Amino acid sequence: MLAPAAVHAASTAGAAKSISVRGILTKSPDGKPALMATDGKLIYLHGDPDTMGVLNDKRLANMDFEALGHFTSPGHFEIDPIHERAMFVHKDGKRLMITYWCNTCYIRTYTPGPCWCCQKYTDLDLRESVDE
Ligand SMILES: [Zn+2]
Numbered sequence: 292m293l294a295p296a297a298v299h300a301a302s303t304a305g306a307a308k309s310i311s312v313r314g315i316l317t318k319s320p321d322g323k324p325a326l327m328a329t330d331g332k333l334i335y336l337h338g339d340p341d342t343m344g345v346l347n348d349k350r351l352a353n354m355d356f357e358a359l360g361h362f363t364s365p366g367h368f369e370i371d372p373i374h375e376r377a378m379f380v381h382k383d384g385k386r387l388m389i390t391y392w393c394n395t396c397y398i399r400t401y402t403p404g405p406c407w408c409c410q411k412y413t414d415l416d417l418r419e420s421v422d423e
Contacts, residue, residue: 309359316356338370341402350415355381392416
C-alpha cells in the first residue's frame with residue numbers, strides 16, 4: 292500500500308506507471324467498449340480516437356484482451372495513447388500486439404479503417420512483435 296502522500300506525488304509527476312487490466316473484450320449494456328474482468332466485474336474502457344477504433348472492432352469482440360493505462364474512477368479505465376502500443380490479445384498462450392495490415396501496399400497501421408494509400412479496408416493482423 293502506498294501512503295496517500297506517495298500517491299499524490301505520483302499523480303502530480305505526470306509519469307504514473309501504467310497498470311494492466313485483462314478480461315474479455317465486450318460491450319456495456321449501453322453499447323460502450325468494456326472489459327469483463329475475471330471476477331465478473333465490467334470495466335468501461337476509454338482512450339484516444341484510434342484506441343476507440345480498436346475497441347469497437349467487431350473482429351476483436353469476446354477475445355482475451357489486455358490494456359495498459361490507469362483507472363480514472365472505479366470501473367472506468369483510460370488506456371494509454373495508441374503510440375504506446377497499450378493493447379494486446381492473448382491467444383494460444385501468446386501475448387499479441389493488435390495491428391492492421393494492407394496486403395496490397397504492405398502498410399501497417401494500429402487502428403481499423405481504410406488503408407491511407409489504396410483505401411482498401413485493412414486486415415486485422417495479430418503479431419508477436421512488430422518490425423519498425
Ligand atoms: Zn493499401
